[in-house]
Amino acid sequence: MTTYRSWAYCPASRQNAIKPAWTDFDLHKETGSLLPFGNGRSYGDSCLNSDGIVIDGRLLNRFISFDVEQGILRCESGATFADILALTVPKGWFLPVTPGTKYVTLGGAIANDVHGKNHHQDGTLGRHIRCFELKRSSGKKLICSPEKNTEFFAATIGGLGLTGFISWAEVQLIKIPSSFIEVETTAFHGLEEFCALSEQANVKHRYSVAWLDCASSGKQFARGLFMSGNHIDCDKKSKSALHEPTISIPINFPKQAINRYSIRAFNALYFNKNRLSAGKPTKQHYDDFFYPLDSIGNWNRIYGSQGFYQYQFVVPPSKLVVMEKALNKIVASGLGSFLAVLKEFGDLKSPGMLSFPRPGICLALDFANRGNITLKLLQELDHLVMDAGGAVYPAKDVRMSSQAFQSYFPNYSEFEAYIDPKFSSDFWRRVSDKKT
Amino acid sequence: MIKKPDNETIVIFGATSAVGQMLARIHAESGDSMILVARNLDRINRVAADLRTRGAPLVECLHSDFDNTQKHSELLENIEERCTDIAKYYFFYGSLPEQKECEASWSSTHNALMTNFLSVVSLLTLIANKVEKETGRGIVVVSSVAGDRGRQSNYIYGTAKGALTIFLQGLRNRLYRSNCSVTTMKPGFIDTPMTRDFDKGLLWVKPEKVAQDIYKAASRRKDEVYTPGFWRLIMFIINNIPEIIFKRLSL
Ligand SMILES: Cc1cc2nc3c(=O)[nH]c(=O)nc-3n(C[C@H](O)[C@H](O)[C@H](O)COP(=O)(O)OP(=O)(O)OC[C@H]3O[C@@H](n4cnc5c(N)ncnc54)[C@H](O)[C@@H]3O)c2cc1C
Numbered sequence: 217m218t219t220y221r222s223w224a225y226c227p228a229s230r231q232n233a234i235k236p237a238w239t240d241f242d243l244h245k246e247t248g249s250l251l252p253f254g255n256g257r258s259y260g261d262s263c264l265n266s267d268g269i270v271i272d273g274r275l276l277n278r279f280i281s282f283d284v285e286q287g288i289l290r291c292e293s294g295a296t297f298a299d300i301l302a303l304t305v306p307k308g309w310f311l312p313v314t315p316g317t318k319y320v321t322l323g324g325a326i327a328n329d330v331h332g333k334n335h336h337q338d339g340t341l342g343r344h345i346r347c348f349e350l351k352r353s354s355g356k357k358l359i360c361s362p363e364k365n366t367e368f369f370a371a372t373i374g375g376l377g378l379t380g381f382i383s384w385a386e387v388q389l390i391k392i393p394s395s396f397i398e399v400e401t402t403a404f405h406g407l408e409e410f411c412a413l414s415e416q417a418n419v420k421h422r423y424s425v426a427w428l429d430c431a432s433s434g435k436q437f438a439r440g441l442f443m444s445g446n447h448i449d450c451d452k453k454s455k456s457a458l459h460e461p462t463i464s465i466p467i468n469f470p471k472q473a474i475n476r477y478s479i480r481a482f483n484a485l486y487f488n489k490n491r492l493s494a495g496k497p498t499k500q501h502y503d504d505f506f507y508p509l510d511s512i513g514n515w516n517r518i519y520g521s522q523g524f525y526q527y528q529f530v531v532p533p534s535k536l537v538v539m540e541k542a543l544n545k546i547v548a549s550g551l552g553s554f555l556a557v558l559k560e561f562g563d564l565k566s567p568g569m570l571s572f573p574r575p576g577i578c579l580a581l582d583f584a585n586r587g588n589i590t591l592k593l594l595q596e597l598d599h600l601v602m603d604a605g606g607a608v609y610p611a612k613d614v615r616m617s618s619q620a621f622q623s624y625f626p627n628y629s630e631f632e633a634y635i636d637p638k639f640s641s642d643f644w645r646r647v648s649d650k651k652t
Numbered sequence: 653m654i655k656k657p658d659n660e661t662i663v664i665f666g667a668t669s670a671v672g673q674m675l676a677r678i679h680a681e682s683g684d685s686m687i688l689v690a691r692n693l694d695r696i697n698r699v700a701a702d703l704r705t706r707g708a709p710l711v712e713c714l715h716s717d718f719d720n721t722q723k724h725s726e727l728l729e730n731i732e733e734r735c736t737d738i739a740k741y742y743f744f745y746g747s748l749p750e751q752k753e754c755e756a757s758w759s760s761t762h763n764a765l766m767t768n769f770l771s772v773v774s775l776l777t778l779i780a781n782k783v784e785k786e787t788g789r790g791i792v793v794v795s796s797v798a799g800d801r802g803r804q805s806n807y808i809y810g811t812a813k814g815a816l817t818i819f820l821q822g823l824r825n826r827l828y829r830s831n832c833s834v835t836t837m838k839p840g841f842i843d844t845p846m847t848r849d850f851d852k853g854l855l856w857v858k859p860e861k862v863a864q865d866i867y868k869a870a871s872r873r874k875d876e877v878y879t880p881g882f883w884r885l886i887m888f889i890i891n892n893i894p895e896i897i898f899k900r901l902s903l
């Protein structure tokens with residue numbers, strides 16, 4: 217038994233694990249239910265399988281080939297985005313899509329069909345996956361691509377690790393002139409201003425995202441900073457691609473460290489600091505632009521041993537009022553967040569059956585775990601999102617009901633046909649109403 | 653990272669071991685060429701593809717079961733055919749025997765001594781005679797803290813590693829005048845396939861960390877190095893417990 221945790225610390229499970237060193241490991245000799253584990257950067261229980269066994273793929277991190285002319289990389293599924301960038305950035309290639317941390321594995325990123333700040337231009341990661349090998353518990357190995365085994369390709373992208381074990385994958389990278397991004401920052405007040413900014417920026421910028429203050433009400437309600445950027449040529453001597461965390465939070469913070477006052481103070485500080493640089497474009501290293509939180513190793517421990525919840529949802533573009541309602545609820549509750557991220561998703565379709573991103577406005581924020589009051593608020597938010605025809609991101613979830621899941625992902629029953637009979641997860645047992 | 657004047661060619665015996673792969677990556681990323689030797693050809697090829705992608709200009713693969721000492725001179729000829737100017741010889745292979753099984757069977761004990769000690773002596777006998785005539789070479793062998801003192805829970809493995817450590821001391825002394833360094837690495841607990849079934853606590857480290865320490869120790873031509881460094885203190889204490897007390901402990 218080993219301790220496996222997801223990022224939000226809420227469920228910490230002692231559970232059985234296997235840690236294969238080679239991709240040709242046997243799946244069919246294992247008894248009990250199986251689930252791949254990437255690097256535990258999902259916040260909830262979609263990467264945990266407390267009744268069964270997790271297949272910890274972190275030793276499977278070998279590169280297989282890299283075509284430097286075409287930017288095509290094939291590697292084992294346990295390679296992290298940090299490993300990949302360290303190899304490809306010095307050669308002028310970047311990941312086509314990246315989440316807000318580079319400590320995710322390629323396999324885990326495919327299984328959640330991750331999105332990034334360029335969703336409006338490039339869609340989800342799944343659109344840039346050329347092919348992968350899927351190991352099924354029957355012993356079968358399927359090469360899946362947009363041309364071959366297409367149903368398994370579609371089911372596995374965003375398939376929450378349930379369709380089998382991805383042993384390697386091939387991804388099409390994007391060409392970059394340097395490791396720097398030119399970033400423009402603009403302050404806004406209110407969601408309408410955000411939408412207007414987003415519409416303008418998304419035409420000329422590959423990346424865009426906003427930071428939203430979820431603690432202030434009244435005149436400062438829904439104030440935020442809108443950031444957009446492009447890769448640029450830069451004469452600054454390219455900083456080494458390897459950039460390890462510099463500060464680390466070694467222990468869990470005491471409970472009292474996070475309360476509405478400290479959150480408000482933090483938000484006010486962050487807002488004012490960044491407003492100073494607003495207006496003129498700045499050059500940022502990709503680490504600072506994409507992965508600001510990675511420079512504080514284990515920042516999740518700031519919430520203490522009781523962990524926290526993250527809630528990420530999207531509502532259709534026409535439902536701006538719902539977003540506003542949700543925000544009002546969050547602000548009024550005072551349970552607000554340390555970090556709230558607002559992003560407009562584009563309409564590029566993912567090949568993934570259960571992919572989360574869809575056109576609309578997406579908000580992600582953390583809630584310290586205060587037990588029932590937090591859970592009750594999240595449930596109320598669920599209802600708003602369901603009524604609006606939106607969705608909550610499974611990668612960040614530990615509590616959505618089966619009713620909610622099935623409303624967010626109406627084609628889940630089509631997906632079920634592709635689940636490996638031996639695979640399951642804590643998340644899946646909850647949302648599919650199946651207890652075993 | 654330590655800068656080297658030129659890129660070199662190294663040989664790794666046991667290149668498919670978890671720690672060996674991590675060490676090879678450091679060399680590949682700094683542009684060194686390498687000859688990989690291990691017993692499973694398919695696995696070496698996977699490791700080789702990774703190392704080429706990471707920047708190793710030349711990677712050659714050879715396969716050999718090291719227990720088969722009869723084949724050692726042929727193996728070394730094969731290596732020599734591929735490169736005559738080998739800067740470092742690394743030894744990463746090993747096996748962790750079931751202590752209880754060794755107690756019940758001489759043949760299991762013999763196998764453990766063969767893999768962890770005798771086969772290394774056989775290879776190093778041949779290599780020593782070669783590097784003795786050259787200058788500035790390096791031999792780097794992974795021994796273990798388990799070789800510092802015999803304990804009931806794994807003294808066969810400990811015996812092999814302890815004997816290895818002493819053999820390397822002698823060899824270091826002999827090769828000193830050929831300016832060949834002999835580095836004995838003594839890792840503590842590493843989270844690798846070898847220790848798959850152990851419950852992992854605070855003292856455990858990743859193979860990456862041990863590989864970095866080995867790379868550093870090899871570049872600096874060190875003699876005996878504990879990795880991670882805190883094991884030096886732990887072993888100092890353990891080595892200084894009087895035998896009259898030690899024999900009563902259940903370690
Ligand atoms: C700071 C931070 C910022 C983030 N920002 C974003 C963001 O901007 N956008 C976004 O989309 N997500 C974001 N995330 C979430 C994160 O990108 C996803 O949860 C990602 O899937 C985690 O990858 P992992 O390798 O840690 O996998 P895990 O969390 O360990 O597992 C995730 C899923 O992948 C499956 N899986 C893992 N390996 C394999 C495999 N080899 N084969 C098949 N299935 C597998 C697991 O079973 C599980 O269902 C963020 C997370 C953090 C901590």
Ligand SMILES: NC(=O)c1ccc[n+]([C@@H]2O[C@H](COP(=O)([O-])OP(=O)(O)OC[C@H]3O[C@@H](n4cnc5c(N)ncnc54)[C@H](OP(=O)(O)O)[C@@H]3O)[C@@H](O)[C@H]2O)c1
Nearest residue numbers: 668669670671691717718719745746796839841842844846
């Ligand atoms: N892990 C620890 O806690 C620890 C602690 C102290 C010292 N060490 C030492 O560190 C070294 C590296 O071990 P590791 O932890 O990296 O374990 P590992 O990944 O299991 O590596 C052991 C390697 O030895 C190879 N091997 C075993 N017998 C062989 C033989 N007869 N012929 C050829 N190859 C053989 C194995 O080859 P296959 O891949 O073909 O099986 C495997 O690649 C070993 O010397 C070990 O004793 C380990």
